[in-house]
Amino acid sequence: MQEPLVVIVRSIITFFTILLYARLIGKQQIGNFTMFDYINGITIGSIAATLATDLSSKALVHWIALTIFVVLTILLQYLGVKNRYLSKVQDSEPVVLMENGNILEKNLAAARITKDELMTQLRCKNIFSPIEVEVVLLEPDGSVSVRPISSYQTVQKKDLNIPVQFSKLTTEVIVDGIIIKQNLEQRGKDEAWLMDQLHKQGVRSLNEVSYAAILPNDFFYVDRYDDNISDELNISDYQGPY
Numbered sequence: 387m388q389e390p391l392v393v394i395v396r397s398i399i400t401f402f403t404i405l406l407y408a409r410l411i412g413k414q415q416i417g418n419f420t421m422f423d424y425i426n427g428i429t430i431g432s433i434a435a436t437l438a439t440d441l442s443s444k445a446l447v448h449w450i451a452l453t454i455f456v457v458l459t460i461l462l463q464y465l466g467v468k469n470r471y472l473s474k475v476q477d478s479e480p481v482v483l484m485e486n487g488n489i490l491e492k493n494l495a496a497a498r499i500t501k502d503e504l505m506t507q508l509r510c511k512n513i514f515s516p517i518e519v520e521v522v523l524l525e526p527d528g529s530v531s532v533r534p535i536s537s538y539q540t541v542q543k544k545d546l547n548i549p550v551q552f553s554k555l556t557t558e559v560i561v562d563g564i565i566i567k568q569n570l571e572q573r574g575k576d577e578a579w580l581m582d583q584l585h586k587q588g589v590r591s592l593n594e595v596s597y598a599a600i601l602p603n604d605f606f607y608v609d610r611y612d613d614n615i616s617d618e619l620n621i622s623d624y625q626g627p628y
Contacts, residue, residue, distance in 0.1 A: 389441060392441060393439060393441070396438050396439070397438040397439075399437075399449075400434050400435075400437045400438040401438075403434070403437075403449065403452065404434050407430075407453075410456065410460060411459055411460060411463075420478065420526050420527055420528075421528070426455070426459060429455060430452065430455050430456065430459075433451050433452045433455065434452055436448050479526060480523040480524060480525055480526065480531075481493050481496070481497050481523065481524040482521060482522070482523060482524075483497065483499070483504060483522040483523070483524050483530070484504070484516070484521065484522035485520070485522075486519075486520060486521075486535075487518075487520075487535075489504070489516070497524050504530075507522075507530040507532075508522070508530075510530075511530070511532040513532060513534060518534050518535055518538040519532060519533075519535065520533045520534060520536070521533045554602040554604075555602060556599050556600070556602060557572065557573050557599055557600045558598075558599045559573075559575070559580060559599060560592065560595045560597065560598035560599075561597060562596065562597075563592045563593050563595055563596075564592075565577060565580065565592070573600050575600070583606045583608075584598070594611060594612070595608060595609070595610060595611075596609050596610060596611045597609040
């Protein structure tokens with residue numbers, strides 16, 4: 387009975403230690419998840435797991451190791467902000483994989499990426515032909531950034547001299563039959579307006595509404611619990627439970 391109690395106490399200590407240290411480290415590892423960050427995160431997690439469950443050694447030893455890893459991580463973050471060269475040593479820098487439709491085989495080999503993997507990344511960016519590419523960059527976090535040749539880029543409103551209007555956000559006003567009064571007030575509406583909009587769409591009771599929102603173009607959207615889906619849209623030929 388003593389061992390479970392020790393595990394419980396050590397797990398509680400580990401949980402709140404990780405919570406505190408995660409707040410101290412901040413969001414940098416998530417926002418720029420390099421290979422070093424990935425390995426460092428796994429190591430910190432492994433030490434924390436050992437701290438919580440390894441009863442063959444003292445908890446203090448593992449706690450000290452965990453603290454040292456976190457302190458070093460924060461120190462490297464601070465030095466990386468202050469020193470550009472050290473930041474590049476720690477996180478590396480972008481690598482050009484393609485330029486003007488040409489694959490840079492030397493850089494591709496240095497990054498240990500195959501041509502098939504490169505083409506897969508291009509397709510994920512909705513580019514299916516290499517001749518559409520102006521430049522492809524391998525970012526330090528392993529993601530790929532692609533810039534299409536200008537003639538293949540999507541036309542924007544400013545290119546056509548179309549006035550740009552500020553776009554609002556979708557505002558939820560009913561969720562699971564419950565009115566969100568604060569959101570209504572933010573859009574300058576009241577419950578009387580809301581009920582009028584519901585009646586116009588044939589809704590007689592809030593209990594019928596699963597979700598309702600005021601869209602960015604001020605259109606009122608309603609989704610009911612009762613979804614009348616026609617057989618024409620049912621593409622399944624599987625009679626199982628899913």
